[in-house]
Amino acid sequence: MAKLPASLDRLAAEFGPHLNFTPAGGWTNESTHPVDRLVKTHCCFCGQQCGIQLKVRDNTVVGFEPWEEFPFNRGMLCPKGVKRYLQSGHPDRLLDPLMRTDQGFRKAGWDEALDFTARRLGELQAQHGKDAVAVYGGASLTTEKAYLMGKFARVALGTRHIDYNGRLCMVSAGTAYKPAFGVDRSPIPWSDIPRAQVLLVIGANVGECAPITTSYIWRCRDNGGKLIVVDPRMTPITRNADLYLPVRPGTDLVLLMGMLHIILRDGLEHRQFIAEHTVGFEEVAASAKPYDPRSVAERTGVPPEAIERAAHMFAKADRAIALHARGLEHHSKGVENCSAVINLCLATGHLGREGSGCAMITGQGNGQGGREHGQKCDQLPGQRSISDPAARAHVARVWGIAPEDIPQAGLSAAEIMEAIHRGEIKGLLSICFNPLVSLPDATYTREALEKLEFFGVIEFFLSETAQHADVVLAGSLQEEEEGVVCSTEGRVLHIQKAVDPPANARGDASIICDLARRLGKEKYFPYHSVREIFDELREASRGGIADYYGITYERIDEEMGVFWPCPSAEHPGTPRLFEGGISMHPDGKCRFLPTPWRESGDPVDADFPLYLTTGRVVSQYLSGTQTRRIGALVDQYPEPRVEIHPRLADSLGIAADEWVRVTTRRTEITLQASVVKTIRPDTVFIPYHWPGGRSANRLTHRTLDPRSKIPEFKVSACRLQKASAPGAAVPAGVR
Amino acid sequence: MFGREFYIDPSRCIGCKSCMSACEECETHRGKSMINFDFIDRPERIATAAYVCFHCEDPTCAEVCPADAIKRGLDGIVQSALESRCIGCSNCVLACPFGIPKMQVAEEQMMKCDMCYDRSSTGKKPMCATVCPSQALTYVKPETIRRERREQPTNVFYFGNQRVTTKVFMMVPEDAGAVSVDVVDYMWEGRP
Numbered sequence: 041m042a043k044l045p046a047s048l049d050r051l052a053a054e055f056g057p058h059l060n061f062t063p064a065g066g067w068t069n070e071s072t073h074p075v076d077r078l079v080k081t082h083c084c085f086c087g088q089q090c091g092i093q094l095k096v097r098d099n100t101v102v103g104f105e106p107w108e109e110f111p112f113n114r115g116m117l118c119p120k121g122v123k124r125y126l127q128s129g130h131p132d133r134l135l136d137p138l139m140r141t142d143q144g145f146r147k148a149g150w151d152e153a154l155d156f157t158a159r160r161l162g163e164l165q166a167q168h169g170k171d172a173v174a175v176y177g178g179a180s181l182t183t184e185k186a187y188l189m190g191k192f193a194r195v196a197l198g199t200r201h202i203d204y205n206g207r208l209c210m211v212s213a214g215t216a217y218k219p220a221f222g223v224d225r226s227p228i229p230w231s232d233i234p235r236a237q238v239l240l241v242i243g244a245n246v247g248e249c250a251p252i253t254t255s256y257i258w259r260c261r262d263n264g265g266k267l268i269v270v271d272p273r274m275t276p277i278t279r280n281a282d283l284y285l286p287v288r289p290g291t292d293l294v295l296l297m298g299m300l301h302i303i304l305r306d307g308l309e310h311r312q313f314i315a316e317h318t319v320g321f322e323e324v325a326a327s328a329k330p331y332d333p334r335s336v337a338e339r340t341g342v343p344p345e346a347i348e349r350a351a352h353m354f355a356k357a358d359r360a361i362a363l364h365a366r367g368l369e370h371h372s373k374g375v376e377n378c379s380a381v382i383n384l385c386l387a388t389g390h391l392g393r394e395g396s397g398c399a400m401i402t403g404q405g406n407g408q409g410g411r412e413h414g415q416k417c418d419q420l421p422g423q424r425s426i427s428d429p430a431a432r433a434h435v436a437r438v439w440g441i442a443p444e445d446i447p448q449a450g451l452s453a454a455e456i457m458e459a460i461h462r463g464e465i466k467g468l469l470s471i472c473f474n475p476l477v478s479l480p481d482a483t484y485t486r487e488a489l490e491k492l493e494f495f496g497v498i499e500f501f502l503s504e505t506a507q508h509a510d511v512v513l514a515g516s517l518q519e520e521e522e523g524v525v526c527s528t529e530g531r532v533l534h535i536q537k538a539v540d541p542p543a544n545a546r547g548d549a550s551i552i553c554d555l556a557r558r559l560g561k562e563k564y565f566p567y568h569s570v571r572e573i574f575d576e577l578r579e580a581s582r583g584g585i586a587d588y589y590g591i592t593y594e595r596i597d598e599e600m601g602v603f604w605p606c607p608s609a610e611h612p613g614t615p616r617l618f619e620g621g622i623s624m625h626p627d628g629k630c631r632f633l634p635t636p637w638r639e640s641g642d643p644v645d646a647d648f649p650l651y652l653t654t655g656r657v658v659s660q661y662l663s664g665t666q667t668r669r670i671g672a673l674v675d676q677y678p679e680p681r682v683e684i685h686p687r688l689a690d691s692l693g694i695a696a697d698e699w700v701r702v703t704t705r706r707t708e709i710t711l712q713a714s715v716v717k718t719i720r721p722d723t724v725f726i727p728y729h730w731p732g733g734r735s736a737n738r739l740t741h742r743t744l745d746p747r748s749k750i751p752e753f754k755v756s757a758c759r760l761q762k763a764s765a766p767g768a769a770v771p772a773g774v775r
Numbered sequence: 776m777f778g779r780e781f782y783i784d785p786s787r788c789i790g791c792k793s794c795m796s797a798c799e800e801c802e803t804h805r806g807k808s809m810i811n812f813d814f815i816d817r818p819e820r821i822a823t824a825a826y827v828c829f830h831c832e833d834p835t836c837a838e839v840c841p842a843d844a845i846k847r848g849l850d851g852i853v854q855s856a857l858e859s860r861c862i863g864c865s866n867c868v869l870a871c872p873f874g875i876p877k878m879q880v881a882e883e884q885m886m887k888c889d890m891c892y893d894r895s896s897t898g899k900k901p902m903c904a905t906v907c908p909s910q911a912l913t914y915v916k917p918e919t920i921r922r923e924r925r926e927q928p929t930n931v932f933y934f935g936n937q938r939v940t941t942k943v944f945m946m947v948p949e950d951a952g953a954v955s956v957d958v959v960d961y962m963w964e965g966r967p
Binding site for chain 2: 255676
């Protein structure tokens with residue numbers, strides 16, 4: 041049973057989160073001594089994957105030095121990157137495998153923990169079928185580990201059900217880009233951004249979630265470029281926007297269709313590009329007809345003249361780029377939202393040239409690479425479709441199994457949790473995923489976790505989700521294992537091993553291979569090093585869409601990264617896709633795709649009249665498993681607050697810093713108010729990095745985009761009430 | 776130093792506080808940030824600003840120091856108060872027109888930005904200007920700033936009748952010239 045083995049207070053006392061403020065040895069003593077070496081690698085956090093040099097002494101990361109030669113960030117780092125080294129030597133670090141007891145967890149040896157894990161997974165599969173166990177992976181894993189998880193699930197366990205936390209990140213964009221262009225990757229290298237004359241940033245809090253991209257946007261403005269920002273909140277980059285469109289949550293699609301309507305009405309479309317490089321224009325053009333500026337303004341809350349201006353700026357520019365992120369993707373119509381951006385670029389011919397195109401800004405560290413090589417429930421390595429017989433045959437050959445032994449597509453991440461809740465999936469092995477904080481409707485997630493008959497996790501800190509585990513396998517931090525990642529630009533980078541895992545913790549890859557051996561599948565997992573996994577991955581990706589065959593660790597180091605596709609050792613890599621407007625579809629054409637309107641899965645009404653939207657703050661990362669343990673980052677934004685416009689606050693009698701109860705159709709939480717004029721008065725915002733009574737995801741709902749299966753984090757209906765006492769509404773035992 | 780100068784452009788600041796985190800790493804004041812950071816008026820707007828010491832040519836902090844503890848080197852860097860001389864009186868904290876010096880109560884010593892002396896004196900960039908994701912704080916050659924930015928650098932400031940020239944530059948709109956923060960700076964009366 042996966043109920044909590046001890047009280048939250050007791051678990052917190054033992055496993056944290058505790059705050060680490062100082063480097064190993066203290067600020068003024070040992071930490072100032074010379075270091076053993078500087079290791080050129082990349083940040084462990086977001087999809088920017090900034091280059092950084094880690095200072096290493098006595099097998100501990102004790103500090104950092106900017107890496108100014110690395111071209112993407114040239115030494116720049118956000119506060120998370122600056123303080124990332126404080127997770128090394130952290131007091132909460134798991135140093136041994138743990139087994140659940142009646143009172144909490146006890147340390148165990150590796151043999152006991154791995155034997156138990158393999159035995160329980162095997163028992164559940166023998167009793168209930170192969171698909172009774174599922175595997176969760178994560179997009180902070182290196183690509184080798186992501187590849188290994190996909191192979192482990194399908195070959196060692198034989199289950200259909202492997203998916204990953206990237207399902208909460210940018211799958212809507214990938215699901216839109218692949219049918220439009222034949223590939224799921226941002227079409228442009230970031231060096232194109234300063235070359236644009238107009239930037240349309242829609243649903244992307246660049247300043248806080250992709251901070252280094254700010255410098256690219258500012259350089260675009262330095263060059264005379266104009267900035268259009270579309271967001272219900274004035275995020276930090278809005279301070280320099282030439283045009284700000286305060287879109288009502290959930291209506292981005294209407295706004296984008298309105299822009300297309302104006303472009304077509306005024307004859308600003310790029311007829312030659314449309315004729316030569318696209319198919320499907322007529323249907324999409326016809327669908328834009330009803331979106332006249334007046335009705336679009338009424339639905340989106342954006343003035344008609346602002347929509348007109350945005351459309352004209354974007355279409356009339358010789359070079360324009362549309363950047364989008366989770367604000368566009370976290371919707372039950374997230375795919376349609378992204379398709380509408382693509383349609384806008386295709387209609388105006390903004391593609392395949394320097395300074396022109398569309399780009400999704402990756403959220404997670406390996407958000408791009410983590411979804412390319414078989415960790416997704418419906419894909420095999422190389423971005424191959426798992427239902428494609430040729431793809432199955434190729435990958436089966438590389439794996440040394442029969443094509444029919446590769447299971448078919450399984451359930452996506454949120455659907456796996458629902459199948460657990462229904463009792464269909466009874467066992468779960470998870471790595472690099474904290475669904476109790478990151479999945480919507482956290483109360484439901486906790487119920488599901490409590491129903492698991494076996495729950496094993498591979499973790500370096502005991503996350504809120506891992507507290508429910510039967511066995512915890514002490515794995516590795518990013519800096520403790522070599523591998524590659526793919527950054528937001530499609531640049532494959534080399535993560536260097538800076539230190540060994542401490543004490544009895546182990547590299548994740550070796551843990552997975554040991555488990556495979558105990559499941560009797562040793563011969564399919566014969567690796568002696570991560571490099572051997574990468575070499576197999578290259579072969580598995582060969583000839584696929586995300587072709588890594590020509591990429592080696594040595595080339596990455598020499599060339600400061602290699603952009604895929606890179607099919608051979610001689611191939612220079614592909615920084616910009618679709619040069620000359622040629623897509624990766626067999627006919628070379630780009631596809632306009634229809635974008636029918638759908639209501640939100642949690643619509644506002646008289647009882648729940650306000651929009652709740654969630655997101656991130658600059659000092660925290662995802663579910664906070666790492667960043668809620670780093671003192672300076674916690675001090676910067678200690679607790680989640682609910683952002684409210686003064687007009688709304690006044691109407692409810694709420695003053696700054698007062699406590700507010702936020703209620704949705706799921707439950708309620710109570711937080712302090714930030715009363716600011718930088719958010720729409722019909723919208724409230726809560727960052728989601730925290731668990732328990734402070735968890736924004738207790739409020740969000742489980743509606744998924746029907747194709748990408750992404751949850752609708754960006755729109756929930758809610759109401760507010762002034763609260764007298766902090767946390768009074770939180771049930772006992774839930775923090 | 777080494778041909779590069781420090782430029783501050785608050786209009787680029789995104790409030791991420793990376794500069795403050797990085798400043799703590801400086802070898803000369805480990806664990807303490809010497810960055811001055813402001814949310815300009817958070818209830819009204821998102822604007823933020825981060826500043827380092829402007830390193831004045833005639834530092835007011837040094838002029839008012841009764842213990843002669845604040846020294847400006849030949850390289851133009853105004854250092855923290857000398858530990859052996861500082862009496863912790865806070866005159867400098869009160870007098871600095873930019874509000875830069877910070878009294879370290881535990882140490883009874885004034886500390887301030889020394890432009891990462893350990894780094895900049897050996898040809899490296901100061902920590903804050905290296906990491907700043909928006910390059911609101913930047914440390915480059917003068918020709919680079921002229922080539923890449925629309926705004927112009929200035930290092931002449933008026934505070935009432937006090938004219939202050941600094942080593943660090945502030946980026947201002949092309950036609951701005953010197954920076955003034957007081958109505959009297961725009962008045963005829965009292966001009967020297």
